[in-house]
Amino acid sequence: MKYMSEYRDPELAKKYLEEIKNTVSRPWSIMEVCGGQTHSLVKNGIIEMLPDKVTMIHGPGCPVCVTPLNLIDKAVYLAVEKGVILCSFGDMLRVPGSQKSLLEAKAEGADVRILYSPLEAVKIAEDNPHKEVVFFAVGFETTAPANALSVVHAHRRGVKNYSILASHVLVPPAIKAVIDDEESKIDGFLAAGHVCTIMGNTEYHPLSAAYKVPIVVTGFEPLDVLQGILMVIRQLEQSKSEVENQYARIVREEGNPDAQKVIDEVFEVRNQMWRGIGEIPESGYAVREKYADFDATKKYNVTIEEAPENPDCISGQIMKGIKKPFECSQFGKTCKPTNPLGAPMVSSEGACAAYYHFSGLVEA
Amino acid sequence: MCLAIPGKIKSIEIQYGGMVRMAKVSFGGITKEASLEMLPDADVDDYVLVHVGVAISKVNEEEAQKTFKYLEEIGELGELEDVDEYLPKSE
Numbered sequence A: 001m002k003y004m005s006e007y008r009d010p011e012l013a014k015k016y017l018e019e020i021k022n023t024v025s026r027p028w029s030i031m032e033v034c035g036g037q038t039h040s041l042v043k044n045g046i047i048e049m050l051p052d053k054v055t056m057i058h059g060p061g062c063p064v065c066v067t068p069l070n071l072i073d074k075a076v077y078l079a080v081e082k083g084v085i086l087c088s089f090g091d092m093l094r095v096p097g098s099q100k101s102l103l104e105a106k107a108e109g110a111d112v113r114i115l116y117s118p119l120e121a122v123k124i125a126e127d128n129p130h131k132e133v134v135f136f137a138v139g140f141e142t143t144a145p146a147n148a149l150s151v152v153h154a155h156r157r158g159v160k161n162y163s164i165l166a167s168h169v170l171v172p173p174a175i176k177a178v179i180d181d182e183e184s185k186i187d188g189f190l191a192a193g194h195v196c197t198i199m200g201n202t203e204y205h206p207l208s209a210a211y212k213v214p215i216v217v218t219g220f221e222p223l224d225v226l227q228g229i230l231m232v233i234r235q236l237e238q239s240k241s242e243v244e245n246q247y248a249r250i251v252r253e254e255g256n257p258d259a260q261k262v263i264d265e266v267f268e269v270r271n272q273m274w275r276g277i278g279e280i281p282e283s284g285y286a287v288r289e290k291y292a293d294f295d296a297t298k299k300y301n302v303t304i305e306e307a308p309e310n311p312d313c314i315s316g317q318i319m320k321g322i323k324k325p326f327e328c329s330q331f332g333k334t335c336k337p338t339n340p341l342g343a344p345m346v347s348s349e350g351a352c353a354a355y356y357h358f359s360g361l362v363e364a
Numbered sequence B: 001m002c003l004a005i006p007g008k009i010k011s012i013e014i015q016y017g018g019m020v021r022m023a024k025v026s027f028g029g030i031t032k033e034a035s036l037e038m039l040p041d042a043d044v045d046d047y048v049l050v051h052v053g054v055a056i057s058k059v060n061e062e063e064a065q066k067t068f069k070y071l072e073e074i075g076e077l078g079e080l081e082d083v084d085e086y087l088p089k090s091e
């Protein structure tokens, strides 16, 4: 059984493209919420092969991109001033804070480590009983169970020198915020498959019904994305607005109940700041009081002033689909992946970086 | 960082006095450890989707073929050739 190569077959992709062309009769704008799908669309040149009537809009779906500046400043502070072993996923290290990034802090001698899994951070804490270890826990619903599990493991094993700096973002409230924004005009959504792996599809039914938009839960391989687009267009052409699941090989309607249980054990829903977008009600997770000892924000009581965003960076408009990266005056000039001004240029799933890396393929 | 990758469970090991089930998962040659905490039913030879060291979903083979079945449907409508040869095959 193979699960990757078939989904990347260019001949089959052409057939999907052909069918999309045959189906579409008028202009439609579709937002792919997830940065992984943006990456797939741009990298495989799908964007420019789609008919002109289909416009893909890149959503806020990159947790690295929307992590507030203030939290990066806090992480840098913990690493530099408090001398903790600060661990995170690789992408987070290059995100610019108001003074510096975690990578710059590391270059100046702070103990900043890139990990593949938050569970490794608990091991580091066990191996270094005289140091404090903080995991900078970012991510969507996909990553929340792993981050929560690290807290549960630390608790079970009696690890006292471990905590997480939590910055989780939730997708359905973000979709709602995008639809509610008057400037963004989106006809249908590709929902992020891996988020639904955890949470299931149930949260999308009320959204789709209330706003009369098709929402298709979609995977990440080129064929997945093309099929998702076709499913949205078919609904739009037939004036339907339903939740459909393109990614049923992975996503069940009810999601993963064991993962939801771990999330619920450690986190509670709270209002959350999104970098470039602002506060979205009930769109994040905070560590529950029960696990306050594992909550770095409480443990270290760090208060750092909110710093202003770089005024030249229009990342908020990019993440809401109002502007494309090419419309930013800094794109590819002062702002590049090696020197990002805003977060969407940092992670390969950010819209600006995706366009930058493959800018030979995508027209302005 | 949100992407997860499907791989095959090669072996399962119980650690910390029965508290933690860890799997060795092979991703086309590369083997990594993954926690099975979220997938209590997962067994050796299952395909699972792994994200940041945690297996989060089993891959359903029957459903995996539907993307191609969907093409076949289109084929019937739009006279496209047979796609059987592209269907995922068992190892």
Ligand code: SF4
Residues within 6 Å of the ligand: A312, A313, A314, A315, A318, A325, A328, A329, A330, A331, A332, A335, A336, A340, A341, A342, A343, A344, A345, A352
């Ligand atoms: S190109 Fe750079 S400066 Fe412009 S919006 Fe993207 S991240 Fe911000």
